[in-house]
Amino acid sequence: MHQASQTATEVMLSFQDVSKVFGGLVALDGVSGHVQTGEILGIIGPNGAGKTTLFNVVCGAFPPSGGEISFQGQIITALPCHRIAHLGIARTFQNIRLFRRMTVLENVLVGRHRKASAGLLGAVLHLPGMRREEQRLRDDALTYLHMVGLDDRAEALAGSLTTGQQRLLEIARALAAEPQIVLLDEPAAGLNTRETQALAEFIRRMQEELGLTVVLIEHDMRLLMEVSERVLVIDRGRKIAEGTPSQVQADTKVIAAYLGDEFAANSAPTGRQKL
């Protein structure tokens, strides 16, 4: 809502000198950066640059080999995933990770797990309080499904949805946790042009209407440059550029990373479709 713009200069998430080594492979090599409260930050880079690894390290899927990550002033480097989720970080996955054999509604209900409190006793005895909570959760979940336009598919199995619908469901599941920041990992992969356009609008609505901070990894440059306020470029585990979409697109190091050094030498900034 409105506080998003008022606190826009505050840093929500920052990573300092983060590295990650898998055996002999250096996936992240001392990346530093930050996400401001309320902004949409785009992350680009060639395949294998370390973008998804950065997400994985931030959300606690595995610890970084070095460096420090902090969220709203709190160091979260060594925290397990579920604790990080409780702090207000949610994400989607490049390789969709839905609960395929559960219904669309149930997927969102799992996403809303942290907003419920029924314990073992309530669950086993189906106590009235638990039943009320369950009904409330279902209403909430349907609201999130409505947001992404999947409420009419609530009882379908998640595995039966199209790729586009599955990506939307992942977003709904992430939103259902009422996070403060959402990390979207290639949400447009496998979407057609019309779906991508709808997604772009939806990402902006997440920022404007839900007051969310969004970090977006995307290979669809048009989408990314259109919605991002700031772009961070990673190549071979290092940050090579950072700035507004137009600054980044004019950066010779970025052009070199994508097209090779010979293009960078004689290229002028030519606009969005070049990338």
Place this chain on the structure above:
Amino acid sequence: MKPTGCPPRQGERGSIVLRTLGWLVLAAAVVTPLLLPESYRLPGGVGKNYLLTIGIFIGIHAIIAIGLGLLMGYAGQVSLGHAAFYGLGAYTTAILTIKAGAPPLAAMVAGIVLTAVVAVLLGAPTLRLHGHYLAMFTLGLGMIVQIIFNQARGLTGGFGGLMGIPPLGIGRWQLDTKPEFYLAVIAAVAVTVLLANNLVRSRIGRALRALHESELATALSGVDVARYKLLVFVISAVLASVAGSIYAHFMRFISPDPFGFAFSVELVIMVVAGGAASIWGPVAGAALLTILGEVLAKTGEQIPWVADLDVVLFGAVLVAVVVFLPRGLVSLADRLRRHRRRETAPSPAET
């Protein structure tokens, strides 16, 4: 379809007949042995008491299998030592009632506490790891417990076991006849089914099913995956312990033999054969294997070598189910329902 709280599933109305039929068959199967006259004899000389005994064993096995089904079907973990938890319950009951004169219910609770402690000690370190470490650790536990039952003669009576366990009861009210005990076991199974069903259809059950599919996505929804796995493991161990206490009061005598590795494997087969990801599946599996085992034992009285075929036959059941009914016996009911739906509704909107 309006997106209200809980929209009815397609074909639900068509399956009401089938469901009612299922309940009637179940009720008939449960009640019939009670109503038979004492003099009645089935082929093979099987009388009322024998049927009630089989029914009691099915019930005891079903309670353990429901717990193991929660662990296998909902948390995706296997225990190869559930017979040990069963044994812990049985021996705690036997030792406390015989040697300390404890009332049966107090002994049962002591068994539950002991089993839960053992399960936490075993599960807490192993369930944090990815992979099937729990299976290895429970396998080891089964062996250790078996050795203790056999060797700690002062406490467990060794190979000879323990005799003189009192009947189950509270104060003066005691279950000392077979029909009474049978009813009590049926009630215990019914309560277990009800509570397990509630658990599965709660926020906890949902989280368990989810973590079975993607641990990372579940954890990122705020679910403490290791804690939830441990919770199911402890619940399943406790159910086995309760079944063990019931067993001890029914037999009034226990020895180490029924709590060995062979029974642990049998329990896993019950769960897989019946269908792990359901509550009724393990119950069906328990009924199937218990009856098969009894038929073999009975036939073995005439033809001795048949009695040794149980391992072969159980193995064959397991293979047959895995090949033809990967989701277990309960999936037969689903197939029937789907078949019926196709008959009643000519053009169902398949999702």
